[in-house]
Amino acid sequence: MSEVLVTRDLRKSFGGIAAVNGVDLTVREGELTAIIGPNGAGKTTLFNLITGFERPDSGKVYFMGRDVTGEKPYNLARMGLIRTFQIVRPLRNLTVLQNVLIGCRVRGLGPEAAEESLRAVGLWEKRDVLASLLTHGELKKLELARALAMRPKLLLLDEPLGGLTFSEAEEVTGAIREANANGTTVVLVEHRLRETFRIVRRVVVMNQGRIIYDGLPENVAKTEEVVKAYMGGRGWVLGT
Amino acid sequence: MSAVRPSHLAGIALLVVLAVLPALPGMRALLFPLTLTNIMATLAIAWNLLFGYAGLLSLGHSFFFGAAGYASAILSKSYGIPVPVAMVIGAAVSSGIAALVGLPSLKLRGHYFVLVTLVLPAVAYQLTNALDVLGGHDGIFGVPPLVRDSYAVYLGSLFLMLASLVASAFVIRSRLGVEMISVREDEEAAKALGVDTPRVKLYALMISAFLSGLAGAYWAHLNGVISPSVYELEKASMPLLMSVLGGKGTLLGPVIGAYVIQTLFESLKIEAIATARLFVFAAATFAIYRIFPQGLMGVLRRVIG
Numbered sequence: 001m002s003e004v005l006v007t008r009d010l011r012k013s014f015g016g017i018a019a020v021n022g023v024d025l026t027v028r029e030g031e032l033t034a035i036i037g038p039n040g041a042g043k044t045t046l047f048n049l050i051t052g053f054e055r056p057d058s059g060k061v062y063f064m065g066r067d068v069t070g071e072k073p074y075n076l077a078r079m080g081l082i083r084t085f086q087i088v089r090p091l092r093n094l095t096v097l098q099n100v101l102i103g104c105r106v107r108g109l110g111p112e113a114a115e116e117s118l119r120a121v122g123l124w125e126k127r128d129v130l131a132s133l134l135t136h137g138e139l140k141k142l143e144l145a146r147a148l149a150m151r152p153k154l155l156l157l158d159e160p161l162g163g164l165t166f167s168e169a170e171e172v173t174g175a176i177r178e179a180n181a182n183g184t185t186v187v188l189v190e191h192r193l194r195e196t197f198r199i200v201r202r203v204v205v206m207n208q209g210r211i212i213y214d215g216l217p218e219n220v221a222k223t224e225e226v227v228k229a230y231m232g233g234r235g236w237v238l239g240t
Numbered sequence: 241m242s243a244v245r246p247s248h249l250a251g252i253a254l255l256v257v258l259a260v261l262p263a264l265p266g267m268r269a270l271l272f273p274l275t276l277t278n279i280m281a282t283l284a285i286a287w288n289l290l291f292g293y294a295g296l297l298s299l300g301h302s303f304f305f306g307a308a309g310y311a312s313a314i315l316s317k318s319y320g321i322p323v324p325v326a327m328v329i330g331a332a333v334s335s336g337i338a339a340l341v342g343l344p345s346l347k348l349r350g351h352y353f354v355l356v357t358l359v360l361p362a363v364a365y366q367l368t369n370a371l372d373v374l375g376g377h378d379g380i381f382g383v384p385p386l387v388r389d390s391y392a393v394y395l396g397s398l399f400l401m402l403a404s405l406v407a408s409a410f411v412i413r414s415r416l417g418v419e420m421i422s423v424r425e426d427e428e429a430a431k432a433l434g435v436d437t438p439r440v441k442l443y444a445l446m447i448s449a450f451l452s453g454l455a456g457a458y459w460a461h462l463n464g465v466i467s468p469s470v471y472e473l474e475k476a477s478m479p480l481l482m483s484v485l486g487g488k489g490t491l492l493g494p495v496i497g498a499y500v501i502q503t504l505f506e507s508l509k510i511e512a513i514a515t516a517r518l519f520v521f522a523a524a525t526f527a528i529y530r531i532f533p534q535g536l537m538g539v540l541r542r543v544i545g
C-alpha cells in the first residue's frame with residue numbers, strides 16, 4: 001500500500017518547550033488511525049505542522065510522496081489534505097449549507113458533494129439554519145461535514161467526538177467509518193477511547209511531543225510506558 | 241432569470257424618480273448635492289465591499305479616492321487625455337498602489353493593515369502639500385469637466401453609483417465573493433477550506449480601491465479642482481459612517497446611508513459646526529449600530545418582514 005503521509009523527525013518548540021519533539025509518522029492509504037495521549041502531548045501541534053498552519057523548526061512532511069514542508073494550508077487543502085479544528089471554527093453568519101459549499105467550490109466539486117456530506121453527518125435537515133444558531137454537537141458535525149465535502153485524500157480530525165452526547169458520537173463515528181470505507185484515509189485525535197477503539201485499527205500514543213506507542217488498539221493498555229504516561233496525567237482515560 | 245419581484249419594480253421606480261426629479265422646474269438646486277451624494281455612495285459601496293464582505297477595515301479610503309482624483313486631474317489637464325480615459329487610468333493607479341501596499345501588509349496578522357490605511361492619507365496629505373508638481377497647498381485648478389451640462393453630470397454620477405452596485409453584486413456572487421465572506425467570518429477556517437486568503441484579500445482591496453478611485457476622479461472633474469484637503473478626515477470617515485448606518489455587509493446599505501447622511505449634511509450647512517456635525521453623525525451611527533447591527537437595512541427588513 002502506498003504512503004499517503006510521511007513525517008520525518010518533525011520538531012516544533014514554543015518558547016523553549018518542545019511541543020513536537022522528533023515525530024516520525026507514516027500513514028498508508030486506506031488507514032483509519034487514532035492518535036491519543038494526555039493533554040499537551042503535542043497532538044494538535046502535530047496536525048498544525050502537517051497541514052501548514054504552523055511551520056516546523058526542523059523535519060519534513062511528505063504528502064503523496066511530495067515534500068510539502070512549509071506549504072501553505074490552503075494549497076494543501078486543495079491537494080486533498082483536509083483537517084478539522086479541535087475548537088470548532090464555523091462561519092457563523094452563513095447557513096450550514098453555505099459553510100459546506102465553500103470548500104466544494106474551491107475544490108471544483110458540485111453541490112452534490114455538500115449534500116452527501118451533510119446527509120452523512122445527519123445535518124441535511126438543518127442546511128438552511130445559520131451556523132450561529134447550532135448546538136455544540138451540531139457544530140462538531142458541521143466541522144466534519146465541511147471536511148468530508150472536500151473529498152479528502154487524507155482527513156485529519158482533531159477530537160471529532162469532543163463534547164458530544166453518546167448518540168451524537170455514534171453518528172459521527174458512523175460517518176467517519178463510512179468515509180474510510182469509501183477510500184478516505186483518516187487520522188483522528190481523540191480522548192474518548194472506548195468509542196475510538198471500536199473503529200480504528202491502529203493507535204499511536206504521544207507523550208511530551210514524542211510517539212511512545214504505535215500498534216494495535218488491543219495492546220495499548222498492556223504497554224508500561226503508555227500506562228505511566230497516563231498515570232502522570234489523567235489516569236482515568238485508559239480505564240475504558 | 242428569476243421572475244420580476246416587487247422589490248425590483250420599486251427599485252426601478254425609485255431610479256426613474258432619481259433620474260427625473262432634479263430636471264423638474266425649481267429642482268435644479270438639487271443637482272449638485274445629489275451628484276455629490278451619488279459619488280459618496282459609490283465610495284461607500286467600495287468601502288463596504290472591503291469591510292462588509294472581506295472583513296478588512298480601512299480607515300483611509302480617502303487615499304484611494306484622492307490619488308485617483310489627482311491622477312485623473314493631471315492626466316486630463318496637463319496631458320490632454322480624454323476625461324473618461326483619465327478617470328479609468330486614475331482608478332487603475334489607485335488600484336495599483338493598493339496592490340503595492342496590500343501585498344506586504346495583508347500578509348501580517350492583526351491590525352497592521354488598519355494602521356497602514358490610517359497612515360496612507362496622512363502621507364498623501366503631506367506629499368501633495370509639499371510638491372509643486374501636484375499643485376502644492378492650493379491643489380490643481382482648472383480640471384476639465386467630464387461634460388459641460390450639469391444634468392448630464394448628475395446622470396453620469398447616478399450611472400457610476402449603479403455600475404458600482406452592479407459590480408459589487410457581481411463580485412459578491414462570484415467565487416471570489418464567497419471566499420471574501422469566508423475570510424471575514426474566520427480566516428483560519430477559510431484556509432482550511434482551501435481559500436487562498438492573501439490573494440482573496442488583495443483582490444478585494446484592489447477592486448475596492450478601483451471603485452473608490454472612479455468616485456474620486458468623478459469628484460475631481462465635478463469640482464474642477466482637487467487639493468490636499470481631500471485627504472482630511474471627512475472623506476475617510478464618511479464611507480464608514482454611511483455603510484454602518486445603512487447596513488454593512490448589505491448591498492444597498494451604503495447607498496441608503498449615503499443618501500441619509502448627505503441629506504442631513506446639506507440641511508445642516510453651517511460651517512462653524514462642521515466638525516461637530518461629523519461627531520454627531522458618528523455618535524448617531526454607532527447608537528443605531530448597537531441596536532441594529534445591520535443598520536437601516538436591518539430596520540427596513542424588520543418593518544417589511
Ligand SMILES: Nc1ncnc2c1ncn2[C@@H]1O[C@H](COP(=O)(O)OP(=O)(O)O)[C@@H](O)[C@H]1O
Pocket residue numbers: 014017018019037038039040041042043044045046
Ligand atoms: N501557539 C502556541 N504557543 C505556545 N505554546 C503552544 C502553542 N500551541 C501549543 N503549545 C504548547 O505545546 C504543547 C502541546 O500542545 P498541543 O499540541 O495543543 O497538545 P494536545 O493537542 O496534545 O493537547 C502544550 O504544552 C501547549 O501549551
Ligand SMILES: [Mg+2]
Pocket residue numbers: 043044045086
Ligand atoms: Mg489538542
